[in-house]
Amino acid sequence: xxxxxxxxxxxxxxxxxxxxxxxxxxxxxxxxxxxxxxxxxxxxxxxxxxxxxxxxxxxxxxxxxxxxxxxxxxxxxxxxxxxxxxxxxxxxxxxxxxxxxxxxxxxxxxxxxxxxxxxxxxxxxxxxxxxxxxxxxxxxxxxxxxxxxxxxxxxxxxxxxxxxxxxxxxxxxxxxxxxxxxxxxxxxxxxxxxxxxxxxxxxxxxxxxxxxxxxxxxxxxxxxxxxxxxxxxxxxxxxxxxxxxxxxxxxxxxxxxxxxxxxxxxx
Numbered sequence: 001x002x003x004x005x006x007x008x009x010x011x012x013x014x015x016x017x018x019x020x021x022x023x024x025x026x027x028x029x030x031x032x033x034x035x036x037x038x039x040x041x042x043x044x045x046x047x048x049x050x051x052x053x054x055x056x057x058x059x060x061x062x063x064x065x066x067x068x069x070x071x072x073x074x075x076x077x078x079x080x081x082x083x084x085x086x087x088x089x090x091x092x093x094x095x096x097x098x099x100x101x102x103x104x105x106x107x108x109x110x111x112x113x114x115x116x117x118x119x120x121x122x123x124x125x126x127x128x129x130x131x132x133x134x135x136x137x138x139x140x141x142x143x144x145x146x147x148x149x150x151x152x153x154x155x156x157x158x159x160x161x162x163x164x165x166x167x168x169x170x171x172x173x174x175x176x177x178x179x180x181x182x183x184x185x186x187x188x189x190x191x192x193x194x195x196x197x198x199x200x201x202x203x204x205x206x207x208x209x210x211x212x213x214x215x216x217x218x219x220x221x222x223x224x225x226x227x228x229x230x231x232x233x234x235x236x237x238x239x240x241x242x243x244x245x246x247x248x249x250x251x252x253x254x255x256x257x258x259x260x261x262x263x264x265x266x267x
Contacts, residue, residue, distance in 0.1 A: 006070055007054035009046040012039025017078055018266060019071065020046045023088025023112075023249070024193065025154065025186050027053025029172040030087065033255035034262070042083075042266070045074065049090065051189035053176055059185070063193040064200070067093045068100050081106035083266050087249055088112050088224070092197065095205060095213075102210045109262055111216040112248050115202030117228040119194065147174035150183070160220040160247035169252065203231065212237040214265045218246030218253060239265070 009028055018038055022030045028046040038044050050066060051059030060066050071093070075082050081104055086094035091113035098105040114120070151174040155162035177183050206213070217226035219242050229240045241261040246253035 005055070005058050006050055006074070007048040008074065010044070011035060011046070012042055012044045014042040015080070016042045016267070017075070017080075017082040018042045018044050019075070019082050019084045019094075020044060021049060021084065021086035021090030021093050022047075022052070023086075023090050024190060025052065026088075026090075026158075026173065026249075027176055029053075029169065030158075030249060031251060032169060032172075034251045034259055037259050037263070038266070041263070047071075047074070049093070051185060056176065056182055056185050059189055061192050062196055063189060064093065064096050064196050068097050071097050072101055072104065075104050078104070083107050083109070085109040085262065085266075086111065086113070087251060088114065089193065089197075092200070092202070095202070095209065096200075098209055098211050098213075099205050105211050107212040107214070107265070108209070109214045109216060109265065110206075111250060111258075112218060112221050112224050113202070113206075113215065114224045115197055115200055116206065116231055117225075119198050120223060120225075143178050146183075147177055150174055150177050157223055158247060158249040158252060160218060160245060160253050165252070207233055207238075209238075212265075213239070214261065215240045216250060216258065216261055217242045218248060218250040219244045220246065221248045223248045 020028065020031045020035065022028055027048050031046055035044055035046060048055040050070060084094040084097060084105055091110035092115060094108045095110055098108050151170045154173055155165040155170060159165050215229065215232055217229050219226050226242050229242055232238065232240050234240055243250045243254050243257045251258045
């Protein structure tokens with residue numbers, strides 16, 4: 001379902017609407033292993049956030065403020081609050097949206113959210129092209145070679161076992177980086193949003209949330225280590241689940257365990 005500003009895929013039906021938000025450099029396809037199960041029970045809106053996927057041309061700064069505006073417009077016609085499930089940058093977006101528009105959200109799932117224990121140095125460096133890749137991109141290279149390199153970096157960052165990433169998942173991801181302009185956009189969004197994440201009082205915002213929150217981590221997350229889970233103050237409305245055999249994207253690594261945690265919480 002395209003809109004004026006973002007691409008949104010709609011699936012399923014039901015009284016509850018679930019919004020799925022991906023992480024940095026990713027797109028809505030990251031939910032492919034869990035979206036069908038969610039859609040069996042609920043109406044699901046899978047978003048390509050501005051700057052990424054099929055919404056790559058749409059971004060502006062401040063990035064997180066823009067995302068809040070986009071989500072507000074997306075759910076404006078809903079008669080009941082929605083559930084927002086986010087991974088990585090999508091988790092931060094879900095938290096910021098729930099903080100800004102609590103009347104629009106009934107609960108959030110925050111998977112491998114950055115900022116609970118500070119912003120890792122790897123995030124700062126990750127938004128920069130390595131010198132060897134900069135030189136390569138300045139020369140005409142076959143698109144498949146560039147996409148293969150980006151896909152390999154993505155698999156290593158996202159997965160506990162990179163080699164296990166499904167070929168279709170990797171192909172869907174790398175399809176978004178067929179041109180130098182798309183790559184430049186990804187890096188520009190990263191530079192902007194990482195600075196915003198560094199200024200965001202994530203722990204304070206998390207503990208001030210007025211809606212129930214489930215925090216999920218992959219035990220082998222290289223980007224936002226699961227040790228951050230120990231900093232979460234668990235209450236009846238704030239739960240934590242660490243998935244043993246998963247990395248930064250547990251919905252890809254261990255979709256069954258992810259759904260076991262999420263489906264009962266969503267209700």
